[in-house]
Amino acid sequence: MYCSNCGKPLPDGSRACPYCGAPSGGFAPFTAYQPNITEDNIPDEWKPISMWGYFGYEILFSIPLIGLILLIVFSVGGTKNRNLRNFARSYFCFLIVAIIVIAIILAVTSTSTFFTDILRA
Ligand SMILES: [Zn+2]
Structure with a gap:
């Protein structure tokens, strides 16, 4: 019998893989769950802005x-x-600086004339 998660051989009767810790019941451990995140299914709240978008x-x-x-509207949560x-x-912040x-x-x-006057005095 082989581990369904990492593919390494499992000792007989073991309840979990000694290499990766996956249960040997044939299902993937919950730690291996990775949601399929692509740019298309990211919620609008987290959508990345492209380089030309920033530009x-x-x-x-x-x-x-x-x-x-627009700067103030977006800053306080208008988007x-x-x-x-x-x-x-x-x-x-950059603008203020x-x-x-x-x-x-x-x-x-x-x-500057004020300082040169002091230096001359
Ligand atoms: Zn394993």
């Missing part, structure tokens, strides 16, 4: 005002797709 959303989010509104929601949130960095650069360059 499209990036362009969409960079439209002035409309992009920002049931978690990948899109997480992407919108990360894009929103970019605005802060630009603000710092503008502040430093506009007050």
Whole structure:
């Protein structure tokens, strides 16, 4: 008799395979159960976004005002797709960081005479 799970020979009278632990009753152990997951049967909530999908959303989010509104709507749960929601949130955080960095650069360059005046004094 051979194991129905791994195919290795089973000792006579054994109730489970000594190699993989599968019961020798001829049925697969529940640990071997793997649902057949394909892109087609993933629930909408978990559907992956393709590379061009992300690219499209990036362009969409960079439209002035409309992009920002969509970004906030998707971030707070306006979509049931978690990948899109997480992407919108990360894009929103990135936008905030970019605005802060630009603000710092503008502040430093506009007050550069202030610093040179201090150094000259
Ligand atoms: Zn086995």
